Amino acid sequence: MRFEKIIKTSHFLDPFQSYAPVEKLSEVRVDPLTGSTSRILDFPVRQLEKTDLGPIAESTRQFCPFCPSMVEQITPKFDPSLVPRDRYRRGEAVCFPNAFPYDENGAVTVISREHFIPIDGFTGPLISDALECCAEYLTDVLPRQGEAVYQSINWNFLPLAGSSLVHPHLQVMASSTATNYYANITRALETYGRAHGGNFWDELIAGEERAGERFIARTGAVSWLTAFAPMGAFDVIGVLSGASRPADIPGALADEIARALVAVLRFIGSLNITSFNMAFYFVAGDASFTPHIRICPRIALPPLGTSEINYMKMLHGEPLTTMKPEDICVAIRESWSV
Numbered sequence: 001m002r003f004e005k006i007i008k009t010s011h012f013l014d015p016f017q018s019y020a021p022v023e024k025l026s027e028v029r030v031d032p033l034t035g036s037t038s039r040i041l042d043f044p045v046r047q048l049e050k051t052d053l054g055p056i057a058e059s060t061r062q063f064c065p066f067c068p069s070m071v072e073q074i075t076p077k078f079d080p081s082l083v084p085r086d087r088y089r090r091g092e093a094v095c096f097p098n099a100f101p102y103d104e105n106g107a108v109t110v111i112s113r114e115h116f117i118p119i120d121g122f123t124g125p126l127i128s129d130a131l132e133c134c135a136e137y138l139t140d141v142l143p144r145q146g147e148a149v150y151q152s153i154n155w156n157f158l159p160l161a162g163s164s165l166v167h168p169h170l171q172v173m174a175s176s177t178a179t180n181y182y183a184n185i186t187r188a189l190e191t192y193g194r195a196h197g198g199n200f201w202d203e204l205i206a207g208e209e210r211a212g213e214r215f216i217a218r219t220g221a222v223s224w225l226t227a228f229a230p231m232g233a234f235d236v237i238g239v240l241s242g243a244s245r246p247a248d249i250p251g252a253l254a255d256e257i258a259r260a261l262v263a264v265l266r267f268i269g270s271l272n273i274t275s276f277n278m279a280f281y282f283v284a285g286d287a288s289f290t291p292h293i294r295i296c297p298r299i300a301l302p303p304l305g306t307s308e309i310n311y312m313k314m315l316h317g318e319p320l321t322t323m324k325p326e327d328i329c330v331a332i333r334e335s336w337s338v
Helices: 054-061 068-074 124-141 180-196 200-211 252-270 311-316 325-335
Strands: 004-014 020-030 037-040 088-090 093-097 106-110 150-157 169-175 215-218 222-226 236-240 275-283 292-298
Touching (some): 088 124, 093 124, 124 150, 124 169, 124 252, 180 200, 180 275, 200 222, 200 236, 215 325, 222 325, 236 252, 252 275, 252 292, 252 325
Antiparallel strands (some): 004 020, 020 037, 093 106, 150 275, 215 222, 222 236, 275 292
């Protein structure tokens, strides 16, 4: 397995050093599975300031459709011809159809009765119950829609990450059509298997654990690491073993994943980052596809609140970051408590 870095060197005359010649280095990193590239920049970034989210939480509280006083009244119910329950419930979590679905099967799982929870305020039981709600819904979809194999649990946390509501919630999809991520990764996994005769994820975890540069921890059935070629500012991956479908999640595995997610979110919050995107991927009925999770923080760069997504990611499909995955891994390990 190759971890390829292409070092780029730029030369110019620096006005801050009396126009003396200087050189700047950057890296192009090649993903060991897909061959897609990410860039690691040598760029000074100011310390992020903690954002006061109180005003947006209060201003959206009165008319929130996901708060307890509204959620039962104005959210949709599932069609009984599709799944056996009108809504799925566990603890504080409630799952119901997405009124604005992205695909033929879209659902929303409200995580908590609380209208606003900061990124470092989630608990294991809250997340575990929400994951179980999602998994139960996805499990029930398959018998009547066997072609809806591309199943995922997704999280846009706060508007910076694309959420239209502050109230914490997950978005669930079961589709017969692969997203670009699914198409690219399943094709790459097939190619890797033919070329190397092994399972990519098993070999990746074994190699990363030996090297120790990007391996965070093994929590039991899940191995956690930072991606060599990140999809965002940084990219935490959780790779499951002994599970292949949403039906495997409820119970001890959901609790394990939830505790680890709490640790990751607390670390992100310690950097004064308030938003993130997460996806939990399954391909139902395909035992060769290893379910895995990816979490990327979303950042507004000071002093203008600049998005970290610019033309490179938007129009060239190439993420860039100033945070080295190896440095992030060390920092997460130092704060890891599951």
